[in-house]
Amino acid sequence: MTDRTPGPDPELALSVRDLKTYIYANNRCNRALDGVSFDIHRGKTLCIVGESGCGKSVTAASILQLLPELSRIEEGEIVYHGAEGPVNIERLKRNGRRMRAIRGKEIAMIFQDPMTALNPVYSIGFQIKEMLLYHTRLGKRARHAKAIDLLRSMGIPLPEKRVREYPHLYSGGMRQRAMIAIAMSCDPRILIADEPTTALDVTIQAQIFELMDTLKREQGTAIMLITHDMGVVAELADDVAVMYMGQIVEAGPVGQVLRNPLHPYTRALLESIPVLGRGKNQQIRAIPGQTPDPYDRPTGCQFAERCRYRVDACAEMPPETQVSSSHRVRCWRHREFMADAAE
Amino acid sequence: MSDVPLNPGDAVRSPPRPRTRRDAQFDRIRDREAARQGTKLRGGRFLSKFLNNRLAVVGLVIFASIILLSLAAPLIAQHDPKSPNLRAMLDPPSAEHWFGTDRTGRDIFARVLYGGRVSILVGLGSALLSALIGVVIGVYSGYVGGWLDWVAMRISEIFMSFPQIILVLLLVAILGQSLLNLIVIFTLTGWGGIYRMARARMLSIREEEYVQALRSFGLGPARIAYKHMLPNALGPIMVNITLSTAAFILQEAGLSFLGLGVPMSVPTWGNILNAAQDLRLLENAWWVWLPVGATISLFVLSVNFIGDGLRDATDPSQQG
Amino acid sequence: MLTYIARRLLTLIPMAIAISFLIYLGLDLTPGDAVSHMIPPDVIGTMDPERLDELRESLGLGKPFLVRYWIWITGVLQGDFGYSLAGGVQISKIFLDRLPATLELSCAALVISTILGSILGTISALTRGTFADQALTVVGMLGVSIPEFFFGLVAILVFALNLGWLPVGGRTLPGYDSFWDRLPHLIMPALVLSIMMTAGVMRYARSSMLDALSRDFIRTARSKGMPEWRVNLLHGFRVALTPVIVLIGFRLPVLIGGSVIIEQVFQWPGIGKEFLSAVRSQDYPLVMMVALFSVMAVLLASLIVDILTALIDPRVRLGD
Numbered sequence: 001m002t003d004r005t006p007g008p009d010p011e012l013a014l015s016v017r018d019l020k021t022y023i024y025a026n027n028r029c030n031r032a033l034d035g036v037s038f039d040i041h042r043g044k045t046l047c048i049v050g051e052s053g054c055g056k057s058v059t060a061a062s063i064l065q066l067l068p069e070l071s072r073i074e075e076g077e078i079v080y081h082g083a084e085g086p087v088n089i090e091r092l093k094r095n096g097r098r099m100r101a102i103r104g105k106e107i108a109m110i111f112q113d114p115m116t117a118l119n120p121v122y123s124i125g126f127q128i129k130e131m132l133l134y135h136t137r138l139g140k141r142a143r144h145a146k147a148i149d150l151l152r153s154m155g156i157p158l159p160e161k162r163v164r165e166y167p168h169l170y171s172g173g174m175r176q177r178a179m180i181a182i183a184m185s186c187d188p189r190i191l192i193a194d195e196p197t198t199a200l201d202v203t204i205q206a207q208i209f210e211l212m213d214t215l216k217r218e219q220g221t222a223i224m225l226i227t228h229d230m231g232v233v234a235e236l237a238d239d240v241a242v243m244y245m246g247q248i249v250e251a252g253p254v255g256q257v258l259r260n261p262l263h264p265y266t267r268a269l270l271e272s273i274p275v276l277g278r279g280k281n282q283q284i285r286a287i288p289g290q291t292p293d294p295y296d297r298p299t300g301c302q303f304a305e306r307c308r309y310r311v312d313a314c315a316e317m318p319p320e321t322q323v324s325s326s327h328r329v330r331c332w333r334h335r336e337f338m339a340d341a342a343e
Numbered sequence: 344m345s346d347v348p349l350n351p352g353d354a355v356r357s358p359p360r361p362r363t364r365r366d367a368q369f370d371r372i373r374d375r376e377a378a379r380q381g382t383k384l385r386g387g388r389f390l391s392k393f394l395n396n397r398l399a400v401v402g403l404v405i406f407a408s409i410i411l412l413s414l415a416a417p418l419i420a421q422h423d424p425k426s427p428n429l430r431a432m433l434d435p436p437s438a439e440h441w442f443g444t445d446r447t448g449r450d451i452f453a454r455v456l457y458g459g460r461v462s463i464l465v466g467l468g469s470a471l472l473s474a475l476i477g478v479v480i481g482v483y484s485g486y487v488g489g490w491l492d493w494v495a496m497r498i499s500e501i502f503m504s505f506p507q508i509i510l511v512l513l514l515v516a517i518l519g520q521s522l523l524n525l526i527v528i529f530t531l532t533g534w535g536g537i538y539r540m541a542r543a544r545m546l547s548i549r550e551e552e553y554v555q556a557l558r559s560f561g562l563g564p565a566r567i568a569y570k571h572m573l574p575n576a577l578g579p580i581m582v583n584i585t586l587s588t589a590a591f592i593l594q595e596a597g598l599s600f601l602g603l604g605v606p607m608s609v610p611t612w613g614n615i616l617n618a619a620q621d622l623r624l625l626e627n628a629w630w631v632w633l634p635v636g637a638t639i640s641l642f643v644l645s646v647n648f649i650g651d652g653l654r655d656a657t658d659p660s661q662q663g
Numbered sequence: 664m665l666t667y668i669a670r671r672l673l674t675l676i677p678m679a680i681a682i683s684f685l686i687y688l689g690l691d692l693t694p695g696d697a698v699s700h701m702i703p704p705d706v707i708g709t710m711d712p713e714r715l716d717e718l719r720e721s722l723g724l725g726k727p728f729l730v731r732y733w734i735w736i737t738g739v740l741q742g743d744f745g746y747s748l749a750g751g752v753q754i755s756k757i758f759l760d761r762l763p764a765t766l767e768l769s770c771a772a773l774v775i776s777t778i779l780g781s782i783l784g785t786i787s788a789l790t791r792g793t794f795a796d797q798a799l800t801v802v803g804m805l806g807v808s809i810p811e812f813f814f815g816l817v818a819i820l821v822f823a824l825n826l827g828w829l830p831v832g833g834r835t836l837p838g839y840d841s842f843w844d845r846l847p848h849l850i851m852p853a854l855v856l857s858i859m860m861t862a863g864v865m866r867y868a869r870s871s872m873l874d875a876l877s878r879d880f881i882r883t884a885r886s887k888g889m890p891e892w893r894v895n896l897l898h899g900f901r902v903a904l905t906p907v908i909v910l911i912g913f914r915l916p917v918l919i920g921g922s923v924i925i926e927q928v929f930q931w932p933g934i935g936k937e938f939l940s941a942v943r944s945q946d947y948p949l950v951m952m953v954a955l956f957s958v959m960a961v962l963l964a965s966l967i968v969d970i971l972t973a974l975i976d977p978r979v980r981l982g983d
Contacts, residue, residue, distance in 0.1 A: 024369050029376040066882050072369055091360050095891050103888030111886075116879035119898050121976060131887045182887070364793070398801075501682055504965075508920030509938070509957045516942040516950050517693060589808065596810050597924050603942060619816050620928075622831065626824045636813040644808035651804070 012081050013190050013222035014040040014063065014107070019076035019090075021055075021062045030294045032058040034246040035076070037320070038239075040190060045216055045223040047233045047254070049269070050243035053291060056226045057112075059243070060194045063224075064103055065094045082106050082189065105135040107190040108183035113199045114175035118167040124151070124178045125163035128185055135186040150181040154211065173204035180211060190222045191215065198228075209236055230273050234258060239326075242266045245291060245302035248320070252327030262329040262337045264307045301331070309333055392656040399652020405645035409638070413459030422450030424457040424610045436630050443630035445618055455635050458610040461522065462639070465605070466592035469529035474584045476530065477537030482576070485545025486568040492542070499535035507532055511594065515603055522605050525598070529591050537583045544576035578657025585650035589643045596639050612639045671969050675962050683739070686955045687732050693947040739955075747941070747949040754952050757937055764834055765933035768926070769918050771853035772860065773911070779857070780864025781907055785900055787865065788872035799865065806862030811921055815855045815928035822851060832930035852929040856921050860914050867910045868903065875903040905975050912968025916961050 021033040033055050040046050048056050061067045063078055078089040080102060092099040111117040118127060128147040132138055138146060144163070151159035154177040167175055176196060183191055193212065197205035213236065215221050225236060233240050233254065240258070241251040242265060250263040261267045271285040289306040292298055298305065304314040313332040322328045323338065331337075393399055412419065428448035436443040442451035484492035502510070514528045545568070548554060557567050592612075598604030599613025600620070607614055612635055619625050619632035738745075744754035787799040823831040834848050875881070876899045884898040923935035930936070934953060941949040 022369070022373065024365075024372050027372060029369075029373050064886055066885055070365070072365065093360060095885070100888040100890065103886055105888060109886045111879060111883060113879060117883045119880040119884070119902065121901055127883075130884075130889065134887065134889055179883075182883075497681075500678060501685065504678065504682065504916075504958050504961050505954065506916035506919040506957050506961060508923050509954050512923070512938065512942045513689075513950055513954045516945055516947065517689065593810050597812060600810070600812050601924065601927055601939060603939070616810075616813070622819070622824065625816055625820050632813075632816060636810070636816070640805075640809040640813065643810075644804060647804055647808050 009041070011041045011043070012039055013042050014081065014224075015077075015079045016059075016063070017077040017079070019059070019062060019078060020074040021058050021067065021071060022074050023058070023068065023071040025068070025070045028295050031297065032071070032246050032294070033062065036243075036246070036248055037076075038241050038248060038251060040222045040224050041239075042189065042222045043216060043220040044238040045213075045225055045236050046239045046241065047237035048224065048226045048241045048243055049228065049230065049233050051228060051291060053294065054243040055246040056228075056243055057194050058246075060109065060192045060224065060226055063089065063192060064107055064109055065089065065092065065099055066103075066109070067094075080106060080190075100134075104131050104183075104188070105186045106188055107192060108186070108188035109192040109194065110176070110179045110183045110196050112195040114172055114179050115199065117179060118175055120167055123164050123166050124170065128163075128178070128182050131182055131185045146185070147181075150185050151178065154178070154181045154184075155207075156181075172200050173207065176200060176204075176208055177211065180208070180215075184215060184219075184221075187219065188221065190224065192224045192226075194226045195228070196225075197232075212236070230258075230269055242269065245294070245297060247302060247330060249303065249331070250327075250329045252324070256324070256327045260327075260338075262323060262327075262334045263303075263331045264309050265303045268306075268308075390656075393652050396652040396655060398648045399655075402645040402648025402652065405641055406649060409459060409642050409645070410463060413456055413463060416453070416456035416460060420450070420453035420456050422453045424449060424453040425608070435628075442634045443628070445615070445631055446624070451615065451630060451634065454610040454615050455612070455638055458612045458615055458635070459638070459642075461605060461609055462592055462595055462612040463642075465522070465525055465529065465595045465611070466588045469526050469533060469591045470584050470588040472526065472530040473533035473587065474537050474580065477534040477539075478541045478573070478580060480534075481538040481541030482545055482568050482573050483565065485542035486549055486572060487564050495538065496542075499538050502532060502535045503539075505532075508594065508597070511598065512603065515598070520603065520606050522609065525595065525605055529594065533587055533591065537580065537587065540579060540583055541576060544579060545572060548572050548575055578653070582650050582654045582657065585646050585653060589646040589650070592639065592643055592646070667973055668966075668970060671966055675966060679959065679962055682958050683736055683955060684732065686951050687735055690735075690947065690951050691728070691731070693951075744952045745948050748944075748946045754949055757949065758934070758952075758956070761932060761934045761937050764931060765922060765926070765935060767849065768852055768856060768931060768933060769922055771849055772857035772918060772922075773915075775853060776857040776860035776864055777911055780861040781868045781904070783861070784865040784868025784907075785872050785895075785903070787869045788876065788903075789895060791873065800869075803862040803865045806858050806865075809858075811855060811859050812924050812928050814858055815852070815925060818851050818855055819928070832928075834932050852925050852931050855928075856918070856925045859921060860918055863914060863917075864907065864911065868907050871903040871906045872899060875899045878902070905972055908971055908975065909968055912964050912971075915964040916957075919957050919960065 015037075016039075017037050019033055019036045020031070023030040023032045036055070036059060038046065038048075048059060050056050058067070058071075062073055065073075067073075073090045076090065080087045080089050082102075087098075087102070089099070089102065092102075118124070125144065125147045128150060129143045132143045132146055136143075136146075148159045148163050151163055156162055156174060156177055162170075162174075167178070170178060179196075191212070196212075197208050200208065209232070212223060212225070216223050225232070227233065237254040239252065240254045241248045242257070242263065243249070244265050250257060250261065250266045257266065258270065261270055265287075268285065268287045271283070272287055274284055287306055292302065292305065300315040300317055301307070304310050307314065311333065318330050318332045320328050320330045321334060323334060416424075426449065428444065428450075430448065432444060432446060432448045434444040434448070442455060445451055445454070480491075480495050484495050505513075510532050511528055514531065515524070518524045518528065549572070554567060554572060557571055562571075595604055595611065596613035596616065599611050600616050602617055604613050605611045607617070615635045616632055616639075619636075624631050742755055744758065746752065747754055747757060783799055783803075787796045790796045819831055822829045829847050829851050832848075835845050876895070880902075881894060881898055884894045919935075922931075922933065923938060925931065926933045926935035927939055934956075938950065938953045940946075941953065
């Protein structure tokens, strides 16, 4: 661990550089992630947003190496900045000792569907204590007490009783709280949430997000939130990365990106959602066409086929361009859009 | 990408991830795709999946050759399978008798060929008959429900709570031993499984939208069930037919081995093996039991391989 | 839990009644009447025909079928199974004599195949796609394709006749009754009987394990940073176990059926062997009672399986 210059940002929790993850199911090669770069900072929320199949979940799975068996990280770096210096996660053995020491302890994850993410044959308490067993030195009683504490702090009533119950007795929202309790049990520096509320009711959704926001503020957890909902982004994100077909097409602080979208896809996403209070005459535009076949990707800009602003140059892949210190975009015509916005 | 500031932990050089057995496979796929030679899986997906399954193809070849050899028995065998030859009792294999002769001097090769005809007839015939009954009742009652469904379900439950061999032997004791009786008994005891399978498939297909649509067009239940829904259940039905063929051939062999199957005067694979109950023959005349035992095993194995291949090829949930 | 068991009983009891009714119908239609079921045949021969008629009258043989059924079934429930036609032995006595041997054999095979099958199936699932997995798959296929009596014959030839390690058959030698004396006799039949079921359990355990491993909670378990053995065994295997136990319950009839043939091959003095000679000599009362008994065993097994599943799966145990 030699010193690096310039000195690393002390708030930096994770940096991903040019990550390529391919999936090899059915004897085909799906280039699910094709050069993805982003940073996650402590006490901040990064939202990764995009349609289903754009590679959001693969990104999350790559970070913890929880990828399906028939897939691998091809290129790029995933660097975790922990208390003991940076670690190149992509170089660790998938289920090896060092990778396992990071999972749960340093980086924890909550999943989309709390109905299936918890094991039906073990009690909630067992599934929390399991985590404590591997990452803490707590004794049996202490683990039990801690499990109850965690459930209580997640707002689960009667935690002494609930800790012994099985997942099927929990409601969906309660299960997701229990899932968060598991994830937060070892005070991870990073929490990855893969569409944590998609399977839940809207009212429960707000409660879960509130809980996550509190964790961010009180414990300084870095949060990576994966979602397909622009509303959630506006609500929760500090930074946002918009993904399309395995690439980040635009990324930056949430204010800049939402107010000044520079990629046609970001614009289209923003135009496709109704805004509360703007009445029923507002213009909602659906994005035309469909995402391309992942096995037969266009060579140039992935969005070109569906893009209103397409020009000949789009037959070639545009580079990621830094438009401000923290805002970057992958589009040939972003300068024109910047000029539009400036007017 | 040059515009992206690169500041990651270059300094940390832990050794690269060790290569695993998957890596070579992945490289191959990636290189092939890079060379734009992606195999097209679209046309005839079922057939190509089945033919890609090496074991299934081997099974099909063995299955077809054993059936062809049995059918051509009169052309191939130089001896009559039933006529004893007292001058050639228990002869070991020779140019004259390829598989040797049995206790009464009958040519075992001829008996295996002719026996195959009966054994396969019993196995395949009973499987097809029980499939016919099971599917006809199962498809209709699965779609329509009602009293017919209730009655058929109860009857099949009763049949299926007997251990199959006990029920078969019970019926043999009542009906007596003959080739036809055996097929009838197998069909009676075997239709329940395929009926339940077909019925369960129908119950799930019934909820699909195209069925609702057909009903709204005013089509009759029989037409919807047999013409529109049945084709969608054919995959599992075919798998079931192959598996019950295998099971019936094993059962025929077992029964005949016990001397309770096809009458001993008719050569079948099981009847030939019956001789091996005599420990002296077992020890000293391997040709009496080994070739026929191997034939039965090979045939059943080939049927099972075909069934497995069919299952993989028709099951959309199994990929890769 | 109690209501759950009660509900299962409510479906099983009508089933048991229906089957006992059918069995009695069979008894009534086959040769030999109630008197010959109740009085040893050699005594009947010496009795004066008028006394016999009187007896028939007093037994209610002239009474309607349902009444006769009632008399018969209450007798059966009290342990009066009637007489075997051959030798006029009480059927209940035959059961008492022979049942322990059959239970010993089946339980041994059940234990062997359950343990071996689930271990091999789990290994196969965990090494999916490797040579070990493919080899196990082919071996499993051989296990279900080769007739079990053929396995038995080869085993006798190799281990008893050629190597002389194990006895050819039987359960004990006169004068040597302890468990350790009997064990060598048990090894071969139990292993051979368990082959087919081991193969079945293995296939099923493999697919059940693969299914469990593909569930979301496995990823959750992995995301906790636990070692692979804990992920695979505590989370994967534990969940895969339930369907395997259910399968074993369903396989019990196969085991009972298999033991009929295996008892014959190894001259094992159990119910199965007795059943076969009853079928051969058309000793209907004995045939029917064995059938009735085996069905009840199957129904009981399915009840036990249901209870076991409930114990394993909290969703059932805690009532839903």
